[in-house]
Amino acid sequence: MMNEVIETMMQHRSIRNYKDTIITDEQLYTIIEAGQMASTSSNLQAYSIINIVDRRLRHELAELAGPQWHVDTAPVFLVWCADLRRVAVATETTIDKHIENLELTENFLVATVDTALAAQNSALAAESMGLGILFVGGIRNQIEQVSQLLKLPQHVVPLFGMCIGYPDEQPFIRPRFSLEAVLHQNSYNEEKIEATIAEYDERVVDYVMERSNGADSFSWSESMRRRLSQARQRTTQQAFFQSKGLMKK
Incomplete structure (x- = not known):
């Protein structure tokens, strides 16, 4: 059963080439406000978004992320951050136990999920306006330098970037796993893994x-083997998150 929202979702693709058309403040604020309406655990709203408008800063982030030239050239580039700082400030006058609990891995997971849900809402809002988006995980390649550039305080960490703009390309839609591969009934069915991977591998080869x-x-299997065999695997993340007062236990 299709409707306009679902049709927009089904047309999602990553956009790296953008037209020079300006994104208005009204458009951007609507995109962010739509993101804010995403579900949030216990109303924590544990995220912040940094709009990078300074050209030199944008260029530095593009270099740290890859380099990824689309970070430098997209009309809008946002950095989405897991943010427990507001919670820390709201509770800092109370007992120390609150700060200890803030540092639990569970709360870091809550913040990352909150951030991802809000970002996906914003991505869908942007695409419903005829815009294209690109999530940029490369923002974590040199996460400590990014944090310093953005002057992030304790309990705030950058998770990913998002390019937004009017598409200047129409890339192929990347195929996804079949519904059978990802939907289980009552319990996890490991017996179907190999068959569903084999079926998906064939479609990915055709797509490529x-x-x-x-x-x-x-x-897909070949690309996963290649990914996991790479030496560059962002191995410093845990220590960085702990240094920011997160995921300590």
């Missing part, structure tokens, strides 16, 4: 061949 005009070919 079409996208590259026959110049490249690899399966």
Whole structure:
């Protein structure tokens, strides 16, 4: 059963090339406010968004993230942060136990989920306006330097970036796993994993061949093996998060 919202969701694709058309403040504020309406655990609203408008700062972030040139060139670039600072400030005049509890891994998970839910709401709002978006996980490649650039206080950490703008390309829609692969009934069914991976691998090979005009070919499994064999795996994250007063126990 389709409707306009679902049709917009089904057309999602990552956009890296953008037109020079300006995104108005009204558009941006609507996108952010739509994000704020996402579900949030216990009304923590444990996130903040930093709009990067300074060109030099934007360029530095683009370099730290890859480099990724679209971070530098997109009309809007946002950094989404897990933010328990407001909770810390609201409770800092009470007993120390509150700060100890703030440092639990559970609360860090709550903050990351809150951030992701809000960001996905904002992404859908942007796409409903005819805009394109790109999530940029590379913002965590050199997470401590990014945190310093953005002057993030204790209990605030950058999770990912988001480019927004009018698309100047129409890339192929990347195929997803079949419904059978991801939907289980009552308990996890491990018996279907190999078959659903094999079926998806075939579709990914076809997608890559079409996208590259026959110049490249690899399966999902091959790309996962390649990813996990890379030396660069952001191995300092836990220590960084703990240094910010998060995920200590």
